[in-house]
Amino acid sequence: MTDALEHLVLPRYPRPEGLHPPLDYPDYRSTALRHPKQPLIEVPQTLSELTGPLLGHDRVGELDHDLTRQHPEEPQGQRIIVYGKVLESGGRPVPDTLVEIWQANAGGRYRHQGDQHPSPLDPNFTGLGRCVTDREGNYKFITIQPGAYPWGNHPNAWRPAHIHFSLFGRQFTQRLVTQMYFPGDPLFPFDPIFNSVRDPKARERMISRFDLDTTVPDWALAFQWDIVLRGPDETPPDVD
């Protein structure tokens, strides 16, 4: 690589006020312990951030997108289709990008040793899925509606039902980790994680849309959710 390319500094993306949750958010208690205590150091983005790593289709199994078919029998709960597009700023679709999800089961329990609250595990549900977007930036998962769960942040704290998403975008520096919510959840006003995104319009962008046209009669409900990686319509990232 020539010196000129070595020192090529790419344009930075703005971080709109109110859209990115504060790293230290008092209502979300554990951020007090883990937020950076020193001023952040800007690392220039250069060609190495553009050139990898990327994951290919061959790494993703045929059933990885279907969380209802990863065990001998189907999981308990309401079967749902979750689908949408991954977009860049300006609305351009992002093809061939890895989308990973993780979620609680229908009773709001994660298959993780850190989750010991008294709701049963489901032997037929792991709660992990992944897929790669197609040429038009589309992704699609089949899963079950996750339950709300208690999390001990404050007295009687319950998380609204949500699915965690991780996206890689076109480049490593575009990685987005966020959460998708379901429309009309009564727990929204009480959830510090949801409300750590201070801009109400940005909060709306974390809520999926019920899509009757995509439901499958006698089989599954459907929720549509587009994810925008950067720009003014960006989907807010997770506080942690």
Ligand SMILES: [Fe+2]
């Ligand atoms: Fe969660």
